[in-house]
Amino acid sequence: AMSVETTYACQPATTRGQCTHLGADSEGKRLIYTSGRNVIIRDIDDPFNCVVYRDHGANVTAAQFAPSGYYVCSGDARGNVRIWATNDDRTLKAEYQMLSGAVKDICWSPDNQRIVVVGEGKEQFGKAFIWDTGSSVGEISGHAKTLNSVAFRPARPFRVMTGGEDFMVNYFEGPPFKFKAQAKEHSNFVNCVRYSPDASYCVSVGSDKKIVFYEGKTGELPKTIENAHAGSIYACSWSPDSKKLLTSSADKSVKIWNVETKECEKTFKLGNSINEMQVGCIWAGQHLVALALNGDITILDEGNVDSPKAVISGHNRxxxxxxxxxxxxxxxxxxxxxxxxxxxxxxxxxxxxxxxxxxxxxxxxxxxxxxxxxxxxxxxxxxxxxxxxxxxxxxxLPGAPTGLAVADDAAIVSSANGLAVVKGDNVVFHYEDPAGVKFNCVAVDSSGKTVAAGSEKGAVVVFDLNGDGSLVIRHTLSLHAAGVCSIAVSTDGAFIASADNKSVFLWDAVDGQIKVKTWQGFHNSLIKSVDFAKDGKRIISASADESVIVWSVDEPDKVQKLSWTHAGGASGAKFLNDSHFVSVGSDACVKIR
CATH class of the missing domain: 2.40.10.500 (Thrombin, subunit H)
Structure with a gap:
């Protein structure tokens, strides 16, 4: 009964002042984006239906589906590119070092054979290659600074367009791809370039608030829309019929443009705060998707600019x-x-x-x-x-807090300066350790009588909490070889669970005797949280080693370990009820089992 029932995937990673490129499969049903070391594939209509790919060794900075939908190419902050299958095993097909810096954007050829990646580098800011051999198919040249975006013409004769921080849009013919022309229409960063699905146009948008349309086959300039938004334009995406264009901007709006008349047809105002700047967008099949700086994904309703179909919220840190x-x-x-x-x-x-x-x-x-x-x-x-x-x-508070416990009207806060008891808006009692020892964590039972705190020196100090908020020491329990980093008291106040960087100990809260000391070595890194089930029969721990363990109080030999729960480490796990728990971690994902 330990399999994941629900995954709330992390939201896309965003950076102020930069475009976040969203991708979608050719059917327009699934989104693809990156967050930390994860690539997320997420069903637009059913956000619970998601895949978390976590095999990159560095933060992933770009990912796109092949047109077939069977493969994904993802690139990371170190310039590594991985091509993997979207099947259940997510089989790795190829891995290459393509750039010396972060990969910013990726595009596939319509025949699924060639890939162009662009981003940061020393001399080279882009590479064009055959996906399964890594062999070069031309040279992406003519830029002096980081490339933010790349687009592949979806019909023959193949063409590639690139846009960068040197304000240039370059046009390449091939394969093998050779530099053919350069457009100097933009007066600031070019953030996104995209070909229309029918291959007749390419478009570029930039921080100069311009939208520039180019003829798809020759790269010549038919039309520029000046001041298309009131702020930098970060992203653009074509409708499937190539008749409309979606743009998103720092002015917190998303617009739909009529490509033939070059007029704005609709404006979606999506907030007022800096966090609601729209840094990404994609027209995926029938879905219009916008991405805000705070990571919120908004599914727009083309028929109603004032009320979106859905907003998917969550963490991206x-x-x-x-x-x-x-x-x-x-x-x-x-x-x-x-x-x-x-x-x-x-x-x-x-x-x-x-x-x-x-x-x-x-x-x-x-x-x-x-x-x-x-x-x-x-x-x-x-x-x-x-x-x-x-x-x-x-x-x-009297010091930087390290932990918190609450019962009835009292809140107990652990810190480098001891323990503070808060009632209402006041600190009513402050306990300082005579030796000046720092407390890392604190817990209390449901009655508010038994308080336990873990110190950096490895001691578990048990207190009685009086009605006036004062704390009186009941026991000092010493067995930990390292600082106690997490602690819990059972609901009825009978037991205390304490954890350090390797071990979980179970104590009798009343007489201070050790109950279980064999739970050692199951975790191999800092244990960030421990929690009792309501019935007090099980304990759950979450560790920086990416694992979550459920321990049985009555049968200490019965240990259920879940490895690889959260990439980068699990930071917390709590029982929701007697049958389910929720875990969180560095990957910004939330999982319920």
């Missing part, structure tokens, strides 16, 4: 913590300070609005509130509702 609430609801917090609210079974999250933490360290659910602490050294309380936004006072 490492998720650092997860908290579970009631009714299958849970919350995730990331490195960027974003918190998302999820309901198991719903395809998208809702972002908590307003200005929050700079980076979320930990969070817990307390009755109808989400309590969170961040690297801005404050504690925040947010009312749980369908459209959540940060409200109320931010409570200043």
């Amino acid at each position: 490492s998720i650092d913590c997860v908290a579970t609430g009631s009714d299958g609801m849970f919350f995730t917090g990331d490195f960027n300070g974003e918190i998302h609210a999820w309901r198991n079974g719903q395809p998208s999250s809702k972002r908590v609005a307003g200005k929050g933490h700079s980076c979320v360290v930990d969070m817990k659910v307390s009755a109808d509130e989400l309590v969170s602490v961040g690297l801005d050294d404050v504690l925040r309380r947010t009312k749980i509702s369908d459209s959540m936004s940060y409200g109320g006072a931010a409570v200043k």
